Amino acid sequence: MKKLFSIILSTFLMVNLSFVVSFGETVQNSELIESVQVSQVSQAAIITKADVSRGLLYCREYPVTVQIDDVDVPTKEKDVPPLIVGARTLIPVRAFFEALGATVEWDAENRIVTIENDGSTVELVIDSPVAKVEGKAKILEVPAMIIDHDEDGTGSTMVPLRFVSEGLGAEVSWIEATRTANIVPASTETEEEETSTFETNYGPLNILNSNAKEKMIVIDIGHGGKDTGSIGNQNSSDELYEKDVNLEIGLKVKDLLDLAGARYIFTRESDVSMELYDRPALANDIGADILVSIHNNSFDTEKPEGTEVYYYSKVDEQGLDEGALYGIYSKDIAVLVQKEMVDILGTVDRGAKESEHLAILRRSSMPAIIIEGAFMSNPGNLEKIRTTEFKEKYAYALVKGLITTMNSAF
Ligand SMILES: [Zn+2]
Structure with missing residues (x-):
């Protein structure tokens, strides 16, 4: 039952995100899915293509700035700029988390992105509402996704900023007036x-x-x-x-x-x-x-x-x-x-x-x-x-x- 549900959910996500580069095979991380309740999974937001397009347009008009320790981190030209979808800010994973000092690994076969910093690990599966923080399953409101904003055939892997940052022990503050998210890395104090x-x-x-x-x-x-x-x-x-x-x-x-x-x-x-x-x-x-x-x-x-x-x-x-x-x-x-x-x-x-x-x-x-x-x-x-x-x-x-x-x- 759980598997069936997750396949339906995944299919739904696939259909709605079909503009995204290429999907290849649908990968279900059954270990992740089965360690959480179906009812919890169903609470995760379903993000549609329209949601993403709206987010891209809106953030082109009103860009989001991401800072690490109060210093702006510029987006590289090839990357999708920070994007708000479903009230969550998504950022291109490498550009920002490597700037934070984290290592980012991409498992293309299973479509899993793993971000590691100072012994803390966050693992996300593309389009899956379930992620792992320190090996424990957590529900995402907005899943990691691949977005090809300029339709050049190469997408950026976008991950939820707050979820991943907090999973790595960092703190995130949001200043609405300037649309700025500031990531403060985990302190190494006493x-x-x-x-x-x-x-x-x-x-x-x-x-x-x-x-x-x-x-x-x-x-x-x-x-x-x-x-x-x-x-x-x-x-x-x-x-x-x-x-x-x-x-x-x-x-x-x-x-x-x-x-x-x-x-x-x-x-x-x-x-x-x-x-x-x-x-x-x-x-x-x-x-x-x-x-x-x-x-x-x-x-x-x-x-x-x-x-x-x-x-x-x-x-x-x-x-x-x-x-x-x-x-x-x-x-x-x-x-x-x-x-x-x-x-x-x-x-x-x-x-x-x-x-x-x-x-x-x-x-x-x-x-x-x-x-x-x-x-x-x-x-x-x-x-x-x-x-x-x-x-x-x-x-x-x-x-x-x-x-x-x-x-x-x-
Ligand atoms: Zn007592």
């Missing part, structure tokens, strides 16, 4: 260096096996927005909110899940409010296989310290347990993550504990755990929590425990 150090230190993780890669993981970053969670050193100048610590850890978890090849959805990726019950509800709605909630602990007194992981073993109305329903047990994930956490963080081992009183665990249908990394109410733990090392190690231990459990279960 933030990037920190990330790469993190990935060097914590990246050598096992990757998920092919069955485990199919599973959907929901990562819930505890608290957020108006809900601060626990507060360390409350009412002092160095007050620390649990929501911020959890978020920093969560974003590192995301990097590591990418390296492991996992499928995931996060309940939040920024400092926004989210109702407690909406978190398990989201995991249920998308049919997740595993839910992991990231927290840090707190108590009324300073004394308690260390790491604990909660789980709640579920059984459905028919008496089927998590193993029968999901192929993996909450308890196994909890026990292994707990072990990795105390080994790697060097915190006091408070154990993996079963609890039926926590909403995240009780209201989710799938195996789920809540990690309480360390106590914000304990001065020694709080000192650790403040460090980047703690957050990196927390993320690493979580992902390591999760991968190991998933690889042995699936």
Whole structure:
């Protein structure tokens, strides 16, 4: 069904773009097409010959200027000038991305253009609404296309400016008054260096096996927005909110899940409010296989310290347990993550504990755990929590425990 749909879509594109040089064979990158939903593909715009002609005429009258780091990049005479189609700016791929320092490769047989810059890769298939950024399929509003504006028989390969630039880690700003798009290449400042150090230190993780890669993981970053969670050193100048610590850890978890090849959805990726019950509800709605909630602990007194992981073993109305329903047990994930956490963080081992009183665990249908990394109410733990090392190690231990459990279960 998906294949049939994509062939119809492609045929439609072919017919409508038939003025373009020569089509040769229709190439379907089935790997790309099949990794996205048909409904998503259908959202991609269908660009007609008329759209392209209108864009060419309009941009001849009102040219678009493209800059890199505020410096104009001239279009070569043989190239099609920047062109707006379907509210997206298309630019000739070589002229602009080589000026950015990227390498551009053209696979004529499969009609694939690959743009690579500083380890980031964007892959587009001519006339296909699906592209790959860092190997992951993404939907394009306007596909890459070959346009022969002067009908001399040689076309330029045109690619969507913003999509490709952002895929390479660059930022794009648009100034409407002067119709100027400015591409600012990815900075090589400290933030990037920190990330790469993190990935060097914590990246050598096992990757998920092919069955485990199919599973959907929901990562819930505890608290957020108006809900601060626990507060360390409350009412002092160095007050620390649990929501911020959890978020920093969560974003590192995301990097590591990418390296492991996992499928995931996060309940939040920024400092926004989210109702407690909406978190398990989201995991249920998308049919997740595993839910992991990231927290840090707190108590009324300073004394308690260390790491604990909660789980709640579920059984459905028919008496089927998590193993029968999901192929993996909450308890196994909890026990292994707990072990990795105390080994790697060097915190006091408070154990993996079963609890039926926590909403995240009780209201989710799938195996789920809540990690309480360390106590914000304990001065020694709080000192650790403040460090980047703690957050990196927390993320690493979580992902390591999760991968190991998933690889042995699936
Ligand atoms: Zn919490």
